[in-house]
Amino acid sequence: xxxxxxxxxxxxxxxxxxxxxxxxxxxxxxxxxxxxxxxxxxxxxxxxxxxxxxxxxxxxxxxxxxxxxxxxxxxxxxxxxxxxxxxxxxxxxxxxxxxxxxxxxxxxxxxxxxxxxxxxxxxxxxxxxxxxxxxxxxxxxxxxxxxxxxxxxxxxxxxxxxxxxxxxxxxxxxxxxxxxxxxxxxxxxxxxxxxxxxxxxxxxxxxxxxxxxxxxxxxxxxxxxxxxxxxxxxxxxxxxxxxxxxxxxxxxxxxxxxxxxxxxxxxxxxxxxxxxxxxxxxxxxxxxxxxxxxxxxxxxxxxxxxxxxxxxxxxxxxxxxxxxxxxxxxxxxxxxxxxxxxxxxxxxxx
Amino acid sequence: xxxxxxxxxxxxxxxxxxxxxxxxxxxxxxxxxxxxxxxxxxxxxxxxxxxxxxxxxxxxxxxxxxxxxxxxxxxxxxxxxxxxxxxxxxxxxxxxxxxxxxxxxxxxxxxxxxxxxxxxxxxxxxxxxxxxxxxxxxxxxxxxxxxxxxxxxxxxxxxxxxxxxxxxxxxxxxxxxxxxxxxxxxxxxxxxxxxxxxxxxxxxxxxxxxxxxxxxxxxxxxxxxxxxxxxxxxxxxxxxxxxxxxxxxxxxxxxxxxxxxxxxxxxxxxxxxxxxxxxxxxxxxxxxxxxxxxxxxxxxxxxxxxxxxxxxxxxxxxxxxxxxxxxxxxxxxxxxxxxxxxxxxxxxxxxxxxxxxxxxxxxxxxxxxxxxxxxxxxxxxxxxxxxxxxxxxxxxxxxxxxxxxxxxxxxxxxxxxxxxxxxxxxxxxxxxxxxxxxxxxxxxxxxxxxxxxxxxxxxxxxxxxxxxxxxxxxxxxxxxxxxxxxxxxxxxxxxxxxxxxxxxxxxxxxxxxxxxxxxxxxxxxxxxxxxxxxxxxxxxxxxxxxxxxxxxxxxxxxxxxxxxxxxxxxxxxxxxxxxxxxxxxxxxxxxxxxxxxxxxxxxxxxxxxxxxxxxx
Numbered sequence: 034x035x036x037x038x039x040x041x042x043x044x045x046x047x048x049x050x051x052x053x054x055x056x057x058x059x060x061x062x063x064x065x066x067x068x069x070x071x072x073x074x075x076x077x078x079x080x081x082x083x084x085x086x087x088x089x090x091x092x093x094x095x096x097x098x099x100x101x102x103x104x105x106x107x108x109x110x111x112x113x114x115x116x117x118x119x120x121x122x123x124x125x126x127x128x129x130x131x132x133x134x135x136x137x138x139x140x141x142x143x144x145x146x147x148x149x150x151x152x153x154x155x156x157x158x159x160x161x162x163x164x165x166x167x168x169x170x171x172x173x174x175x176x177x178x179x180x181x182x183x184x185x186x187x188x189x190x191x192x193x194x195x196x197x198x199x200x201x202x203x204x205x206x207x208x209x210x211x212x213x214x215x216x217x218x219x220x221x222x223x224x225x226x227x228x229x230x231x232x233x234x235x236x237x238x239x240x241x242x243x244x245x246x247x248x249x250x251x252x253x254x255x256x257x258x259x260x261x262x263x264x265x266x267x268x269x270x271x272x273x274x275x276x277x278x279x280x281x282x283x284x285x286x287x288x289x290x291x292x293x294x295x296x297x298x299x300x301x302x303x304x305x306x307x308x309x310x311x312x313x314x315x316x317x318x319x320x321x322x323x324x325x326x327x328x329x330x331x332x333x334x335x336x337x338x339x340x341x342x343x344x345x346x347x348x349x350x351x352x353x354x355x356x357x358x359x360x361x362x363x364x365x366x367x368x369x370x371x372x373x374x375x376x377x378x379x380x381x382x383x
Numbered sequence: 384x385x386x387x388x389x390x391x392x393x394x395x396x397x398x399x400x401x402x403x404x405x406x407x408x409x410x411x412x413x414x415x416x417x418x419x420x421x422x423x424x425x426x427x428x429x430x431x432x433x434x435x436x437x438x439x440x441x442x443x444x445x446x447x448x449x450x451x452x453x454x455x456x457x458x459x460x461x462x463x464x465x466x467x468x469x470x471x472x473x474x475x476x477x478x479x480x481x482x483x484x485x486x487x488x489x490x491x492x493x494x495x496x497x498x499x500x501x502x503x504x505x506x507x508x509x510x511x512x513x514x515x516x517x518x519x520x521x522x523x524x525x526x527x528x529x530x531x532x533x534x535x536x537x538x539x540x541x542x543x544x545x546x547x548x549x550x551x552x553x554x555x556x557x558x559x560x561x562x563x564x565x566x567x568x569x570x571x572x573x574x575x576x577x578x579x580x581x582x583x584x585x586x587x588x589x590x591x592x593x594x595x596x597x598x599x600x601x602x603x604x605x606x607x608x609x610x611x612x613x614x615x616x617x618x619x620x621x622x623x624x625x626x627x628x629x630x631x632x633x634x635x636x637x638x639x640x641x642x643x644x645x646x647x648x649x650x651x652x653x654x655x656x657x658x659x660x661x662x663x664x665x666x667x668x669x670x671x672x673x674x675x676x677x678x679x680x681x682x683x684x685x686x687x688x689x690x691x692x693x694x695x696x697x698x699x700x701x702x703x704x705x706x707x708x709x710x711x712x713x714x715x716x717x718x719x720x721x722x723x724x725x726x727x728x729x730x731x732x733x734x735x736x737x738x739x740x741x742x743x744x745x746x747x748x749x750x751x752x753x754x755x756x757x758x759x760x761x762x763x764x765x766x767x768x769x770x771x772x773x774x775x776x777x778x779x780x781x782x783x784x785x786x787x788x789x790x791x792x793x794x795x796x797x798x799x800x801x802x803x804x805x806x807x808x809x810x811x812x813x814x815x816x817x818x819x820x821x822x823x824x825x826x827x828x829x830x831x832x833x834x835x836x837x838x839x840x841x842x843x844x845x846x847x848x849x850x851x852x853x854x855x856x857x858x859x860x861x862x863x864x865x866x867x868x869x870x871x872x873x874x875x876x877x878x879x880x881x882x883x884x885x886x887x888x889x890x891x892x893x894x895x896x897x898x899x900x901x902x903x904x905x906x907x908x909x910x911x912x913x914x915x916x917x918x919x920x921x922x923x924x925x926x927x928x929x930x931x932x933x934x935x936x937x938x939x940x941x942x943x944x945x946x947x948x949x950x951x952x953x954x955x956x957x958x959x960x961x962x963x964x965x966x967x968x969x970x971x972x973x974x975x976x977x978x979x980x981x982x983x984x985x986x987x988x989x990x991x992x993x994x995x996x997x998x999x
Binding site: 088089090091093095105106110111112113114115116117118121124125126127128129130131132133135136153154156157161209236323324349350353354356358360361363364365367369370371372374375376379380382383 | 417418499590591592593594602605606607608610611613630634635637641642644645646647648650651652654655656657658659660661662663665666667668670684685688777779780781782783785786787820821822823824826827828830831832834835836843894948991
């Protein structure tokens with residue numbers, strides 16, 4: 034069952050510039066386990082949408098199957114949502130986006146949904162650069178079927194079942210960069226300060242924005258032997274940068290010492306202002322970004338933050354040169370060539 | 384030897400090597416027959432290969448308008464060394480065997496019941512043309528020229544066709560016309576009077592067109608306002624999307640911006656192809672995809688989602704010979720069961736069965752209205768024969784006053800005017816079809832969560848048994864609504880008192896009508912019904928009820944339509960006898976006639992035997 038929240042709104046709740054309060058971005062009450070990382074990720078999403086004054090009904094929430102894919106029920110209840118089939122969120126999101134390019138698409142997936150059954154669709158949504166905010170809630174295990182290792186579980190990591198994972202893990206961020214993603218980030222559900230601006234940047238990005246959110250499974254994979262536990266992640270996290278997301282036409286007030294900051298102007302004119310831990314790291318250089326990930330991994334560190342961005346790249350609609358009008362708004366007059374044209378076709382077939 | 388003699392009624396078969404450019408020469412011949420006003424049905428019999436394997440092109444010329452395959456070959460144009468001897472053996476006694484006499488036939492070609500006609504194609508071609516690439520192509524054109532003489536065809540129809548074909552490159556028309564003349568002149572000089580088959584201009588074709596079914600479906604989708612397709616290449620369905628893209632390119636480009644009013648996405652597989660269609664339909668665009676049997680298998684999970692979450696889908700299945708890869712370039716009608724019940728759990732899908740290009744166009748367009756009205760997958764069951772071969776067809780027509788039926792969709796204004804609480808799966812009208820909304824419609828109303836998991840009338844997740852059951856039963860109410868909306872069968876009652884009825888569908892139609900007509904000449908009275916949709920219309924059941932015996936003719940091994948008639952309508956298996964053809968070629972009138980006669984004979988013997996038994 035899903036349980037709706039009460040409608041009650043405190044009259045003095047703060048409103049954003051679109052006139053919505055934070056509550057307007059909430060959804061049904063979560064039925065995930067208490068302490069689940071996914072609920073924190075959901076909360077970060079709500080905050081990002083609220084702060085960016087997104088109109089809730091202009092968002093479409095897409096998901097596959099799994100614990101993570103349930104979460105679209107728990108945020109933005111004024112948006113349409115689509116809980117599709119396992120591993121197939123990217124294709125359903127592709128179709129939805131093709132039908133109406135004017136909505137904001139948030140795709141929620143998990144590590145089983147993305148790195149195993151949905152690997153093909155993940156790869157191809159990336160290479161088409163679909164205008165989609167693809168959030169993978171990554172806990173290294175299959176929660177809904179009770180804790181089997183997923184393909185992102187680190188080699189040697191052991192969850193509640195106790196058996197160390199014998200296989201190499203898949204780094205979704207590295208893969209995403211290599212497959213042509215234009216915005217790749219990694220967050221931690223336990224670090225909302227970092228996650229909220231990452232999501233905002235993704236929303237402003239015109240193309241596929243992939244965020245791998247390490248989101249611990251408290252029930253099956255939060256053991257002392259797991260590398261996806263809250264404790265392990267907190268101890269091994271390495272932020273490549275912290276950043277402010279400055280929406281379009283807002284004045285930048287902060288100033289940073291030279292060499293430690295980088296500005297990335299997004300397609301819509303918004304600015305991502307990065308404060309880098311290491312001035313040699315450039316988030317627009319694809320090869321260096323992959324190197325950074327590998328380098329930190331070899332040190333046993335988990336690199337987070339904005340890992341790679343290319344704001345100039347074309348998204349799917351630009352690539353296929355489709356009309357600027359939403360395809361679902363076109364009518365007979367736009368679409369049907371009429372009988373005269375058909376008679377000419379008949380004539381050409383005689 | 385009695386030579387086969389006939390005017391406008393014979394079968395010519397070309398035997399070629401695939402990838403040698405024979406298709407355009409053979410098309411040229413079939414098109415010339417068509418332009419002479421004579422009903423013609425060409426069948427391309429090709430391998431799953433790009434170059435080097437045997438391929439045939441069978442052209443039936445038939446003044447009476449029988450467009451199915453007849454069976455047997457009256458004239459063979461054999462230019463493939465690999466199959467030469469078999470092609471020789473296949474010619475009917477009294478027939479004609481045309482070959483490339485640059486190389487003489489060996490001794491085993493010793494039949495004395497056919498006329499052998501040698502044309503030195505390679506020598507003629509090499510003597511005249513220097514360009515090696517052109518030589519290969521023109522060698523084929525030469526035999527078309529020879530045919531023009533042998534069959535006494537109007538030569539100008541061929542040259543006009545060539546000129547039309549090369550309108551933009553008149554330089555290329557020249558050598559083609561030269562090649563035609565070479566063949567014509569050689570045959571005239573060496574084989575005068577050899578052939579008793581001939582072609583005469585006819586008035587049997589008036590405004591008909593010559594078109595393949597896949598192009599007609601692709602064009603139908605353009606007319607129906609399809610804007611999104613996700614697709615994955617698979618023979619024999621690929622040309623549906625290619626046609627859609629071609630026509631969309633012509634009619635859907637914004638003149639001011641050059642942008643397209645269509646999104647065509649080549650997907651990574653058939654799963655994604657259908658996922659794209661489902662996402663787009665859910666979001667209010669008309670979307671479709673085309674595939675063949677193996678693709679249907681891959682789409683099966685998604686079909687279940689679309690059925691249960693009630694999302695319109697238009698899916699074209701151009702059937703080929705299965706199972707597995709089977710014979711991917713051969714035809715069959717063998718996906719009925721896998722499409723009708725595609726997916727896990729209790730699922731039933733609406734099927735449409737076109738039988739010619741006109742119906743491909745009409746059903747290709749109507750499927751979108753049906754899908755959106757019924758909010759469910761509609762599968763158009765074509766096949767390789769219909770999809771990839773050219774067929775003589777009635778011309779296409781579009782009613783310019785036609786409005787798309789987008790089904791039960793609420794606008795922002797509708798939502799504001801609602802007096803009752805809206806529920807996505809609430810059956811307000813009692814027809815099993817509920818009202819839906821598109822994303823982004825209204826700031827506060829009409830949003831819902833779509834899921835394949837069980838849901839209540841307000842689309843909230845539930846595992847409460849009575850609600851699940853009620854939802855499943857409502858889908859059956861919708862199924863009954865579908866039964867009243869799908870195309871009715873075509874019934875021909877030739878004799879109200881006839882006790883035998885035959886049932887068939889799709890590309891079996893033409894050969895079946897011919898077989899019935901031949902049987903009636905033997906004094907047999909047979910009524911017929913052509914199924915055009917599933918769920919079966921009530922008229923199908925009435926037709927079965929009024930006859931003692933039903934023959935079900937299908938191009939598959941397992942009698943799939945018969946199984947569905949038994950399962951869905953409780954027709955007794957004893958009442959229905961099958962005529963099954965599943966060799967991968969389009970079924971022939973000869974085959975159906977023989978089987979109808981044999982079954983009737985068997986019935987009569989059984990009847991005689993049982994009446995004897997009664998007497999004893």
